[in-house]
Amino acid sequence: MTETTLAGRVAIVTGGARGIGAAIARALVDAGASVVVADNGTAIDGNAPDPVVAENAAAQMGPRAAPFTTTLGSPEAATALVRATLDRFGALDIVVNNAAIIRDAFIFKAAPADWDAVIRTNLSAAYYLLGAATPVLRDHAKAGRGGIGDKPVYRWGRIVNIISSAAFYGNYGQTAYGASKGGLFGLTRNVAHDLARAGITCNAVAPFAHTRVTESIVPANDAQAAYKARALTVDPRHVGTLVAYLASEAAQSITGQLFGVRGRDVFLFSQPRPIAHAISTGRDFDPASLARAVEANFAGKFAELVTDLEAFNTDPIV
């Protein structure tokens, strides 16, 4: 048994029937896990769900994969998903929040209903699922489930949240999507703290891969057109490999982190921390003295306003 085997583990992968989620589900099955493919088979914008999509995807993955086709985004659906997983496979060790929809619009033209749908699917659904799943993960931890070989203690609870570089670079017209992914990263950090004592890890991954979503990009400029052409060469299987690793024993000590993966290039992102200070001495700043202090201490250190598509417009390593 290697440190990266997932034999005997049970996973939920939301949005696991297509694109990156399907690559993750397949990688977990290949590593030995049983996987619930929780996917309602919807269009990119969250409309027109079709249960056949997850049923076919799970059937192709073999007997250790099972479909769950209820639309996620409510506490009831999350509870039903966890219950179905326990009924089918008897345990739960790994949760991957990957399902997402996109409804792009510039902020000055956006519809509140689209914001609500995107936040519900991309962020609230993950919160509800973790609310339903983490009591089970903690119970497994207390019961000692998951020890392998000479390691009798629980060392398996794993959460991976799939976010996007749109969260911290931003993009044109992606206010709801980018905000939902930023929220999901905040959820990642806070859940990592809550579960640290139980030995359950929670990490985030910002992927780059060819999926139907990449195909649907409408470039806003030449740099974005070049980005799209490059992105279409990147296979999603590499995201699956990274998530399978994060779900394994080998990644037990890694939590609260943000990874990126773009083809054969796996990277660790920095996280926002103070990088410069302006401190008033003797008396409080007023706007004029603060302006001088900002110029003196922060000039040259501001984050450039580039989109993620422009920032990653380099040749991927495929």
Ligand SMILES: NC(=O)c1ccc[n+]([C@@H]2O[C@H](COP(=O)([O-])OP(=O)(O)OC[C@H]3O[C@@H](n4cnc5c(N)ncnc54)[C@H](O)[C@@H]3O)[C@@H](O)[C@H]2O)c1
């Ligand atoms: N493709 C990329 O390069 C890229 C870049 C950054 C982030 N991402 C993220 O990776 C993840 C997967 O993206 P993708 O490109 O494979 O997208 P995709 O649209 O191909 O797949 C998403 C899946 O989620 C399912 N889904 C959507 N809403 C659901 C709901 N309410 N309940 C259950 N299932 C639902 C869909 O049916 C679909 O099969 C998303 O979180 C996305 O934001 C992708």
